[in-house]
Amino acid sequence: MALLSMQNISKTFPGVKALNQVNLDVQEGEIHAVVGENGAGKSTLMKVLSGVYPHGQYDGEIVYDGAPARFSGISDSERKGIIIIHQELALVPQLSIAENIFLGNECARKGMIDWRETNKRTEELLAKVGLVEAPTTKVDNIGVGKQQLVEIAKALSKDVKLLILDEPTAALQENDSRKLLDLMLELKAQGVTSIIISHKLNEVRYVADSVTVIRDGMTVSKLDARAGLSEDDIVRDMVGRDMTHRFPEHSRTPGDILMEVEGWNVWHPEHAERKVIKNASFNVRAGEVVGIAGLMGSGRTELAMSIFGRSYGRNISGSVKLKGQPVDVSSVDRAIDAGISYVTEDRKALGLVLDETIRFNTTLANLEGVSAGSILKRNEETKVAERYREALAIRTPSVFQKTVNLSGGNQQKVVLAKWLFTAPEVLILDEPTRGIDVGAKYEIYTIINDLAAQGKAVVMISSEMPELLGMCDRIYVMNEGALVGELNAADASQERIMSLIVNE
Template identity: 80%
Template sequence: MSILLEMKDITKEFPGVKALDQVNLKVREGEIHAICGENGAGKSTLMKVLSGVYPVGTYDGEIHYGGALAQFRNLRDSEDQGIVIIHQELALIPELSIAENLFIGNERQSGGVMNWHETFRRTEELLRKVGLTEAPGTIVDRIGVGKQQLVEIAKALAKDVRLLILDEPTAALQENDSRKLLDLMLELKAQGVTCIIISHKLNEVRYVADTVTVIRDGMAVSTLDAKAGFEEDDIVRDMVGRDMSHRYPERTRFAGDLLLEVEDWNVWHPEHTERQVIRDISFNVRAGEVVGIAGLMGSGRTELAMSIFGRSWGRNISGKARLKGSAVDLGSVDRAIKAGLAYVTEDRKSLGLVLDESIKFNTTLAKLEGVSTRGVLDENAETEVAERYRKALGTRTPSVFQKVGNLSGGNQQKVVLGKWLFTGPEVLILDEPTRGIDVGAKYEIYSIINDLSAQGKGVVMISSEMPELLGMCDRIYVMNEGAFVGEMPASEASQERIMSLIVTE
């Protein structure tokens, strides 16, 4: 295979930070090339250099594309050469139709007049290529995230893509949608499209990638070839710079007295009032115990967690809750917090954090009375609290005055945890606590969970990653269609046993 892309000695600096340090990358024509690395390693920065987001002159080094020196001044320059990047945050306009999104800025027109017949014809052709049957006039907001991701790829194909770059393309997708997208990448490869994929999901990398380049601390540290064979542990070791054969930190397991008991919990949908979402669920959590909840997307795990946490989701909620043997009122978020519950949402960017505000602001947000006197906020106390949790959780940041939106995913998750730890909870419900963060940051989050357990806190852990549940939990409840269909000690659990409960109940 000939070399389509070669990036030579790429160095990119920001004030006080060297984001890329003489990175070299070769991508062969017609291959799928994965780029792996921890958050902040420089993966996205490298792709922004390639696509012209960071234009020629703002970095050192050279880009050779199709055998010629490439000097991209902007995104349009790279797209004109067939390089299209799809970012993790989708760039579709929800209120417009699929057809309008596919050709925005690339309109099918003559003399300034749109040719809608040609636009719709070409849209249908592109949608078939990516496996969608939606009508071209369908409003994007009315289709799911998985289909929106396929629309983004169709949009790239509309630009005669030669090199397609996908940045964490499956981060927000269910397993079925993820597999469809990965299979589409393999189809595009068969059609001659070269792909670069940035992903934390190493099982997906092994499924599609011909070559893997690992970036650590702004430097390319290794390149692995699928033909020669490689394991996930090889990638992990190169990503974090240490052996991670033990991906889950050791913990002395113990289960103390009962902390939280939930009995006969029932919840109806807030809008579809005839639909019961949670059915007769009962469970308990002991002091020092990590209890997992396994289940497929849509099984009701998040709805259960949010309904328990101050009835923040659902209607006609019924059931009993006891904390340390005494009945507790969970009728509002404020009362749930005062009772000793905390809930770390799966959607930290929309529901867990205020991204435009500082670490200091976010850390104290759930317990402002803890840094106030007679209703007046004490900014010095607020800074002291934020600094305490920054040190305790190992949040990597220049200061607590840094905007949360500028942090990596793992460090954002630490800020969310700090916010809830400041409320002094007895039980923490963690909903997908490691979603969208790299393996090194995952290990740090696992260590924090173990520390909470050692302090006698109760932890409820919802996760779509079964190895994570098996590696971290003492007991696992299995959920399907709004009900618990099984419970087992983690020592007796396996992925096969969990899945058999889900598909047979």
């Protein structure tokens, strides 16, 4: 029996038809995956379903639990048991777990919050999602994986019947991802129907009963995941072509050592007694892609940010050499001048000014390159942005488009353009393909290969081991702030990387 049927849903924004006659049917008690490239319309479809875009702002019909559904807002859909958990978590960090779970839905008597009842119900909900934290624990004191589980506990507090998860594992490392997926299967056994949006096709195959593929705002196919569905089947429908090789072919002959880091030590910026990076030493050659593997919290991002202008940490010691000569990386400006650039893992918060244009963001890190003295040359700025738009195949009608309106993959290309315009010798990429689809990933991989072919040195941090194995010439393994091993591409495997981590 179908719990949900979305029929011929169309949604138009000024100049863009985001959804065009999309159909989605979800059976009661199943886990249904919705997949597609960035910008395909997946999140827009879920916003239509949950009432973010209320009835009257879209065409088509929604039938839910056997009756027409015409939601005027999120509160309407939640009253029917439809709960959506967005990729950007909606928790308040400074409030406790209990306060977050019942925020707006407080356990109250005569206008006063009943904290005993609140904490009791919180403990029961946390037990259902496998958490043992105290209800009074502040949310910012638990990791991202546990915060996702708190979001699900919050959904369960609202008597969820249809749970929608938008990229729930995008920011999670492998162990936390598997726990969340297993919880979805447990909820399914308890009668909860789920919709999951994910770019991680191995996870889709692990949990989904059926898959709807959306491409360019239209329904392409509905696939039965229980009938031996392969990732290649999904990819073909997502991108409209076969992808025989997930990673582009490359043949590299690295040159001399371009950057060398020796004896790098970093202390926590707030906890003076905590050493975050411990005597790390590594190098990367011209024309080489070097990976840094490790679990979440191993110190990979802290290492990268501390090298890039001491953007993280305190009491930093050690040396950085470029082409054999010591360089000053004590500030971001000096690191850029030395020839080092860093693409952050958080493009939305730290990599882009989302409410500004592509042109603005592309030149932001090198305004001197489009200025005469203190005067910004707007025509030159436009030319530079257009050049990178074409070179990186940024899909946009104009460089005057605001970056907030771009898909994740195209936003990531704008971040790359910004740092490529600084003409770096060394480019540090922190989770460069996080939250983007397989088609956009391939394009990012091609850009990385092109940079290496130009003689640039690339340092690539990634939580996806297949990505490191498919792209890197060498891989350093990091654990608890220390580099614990180094593997050549020919010798590297997921098993060997994990062995270095767990046996250290």
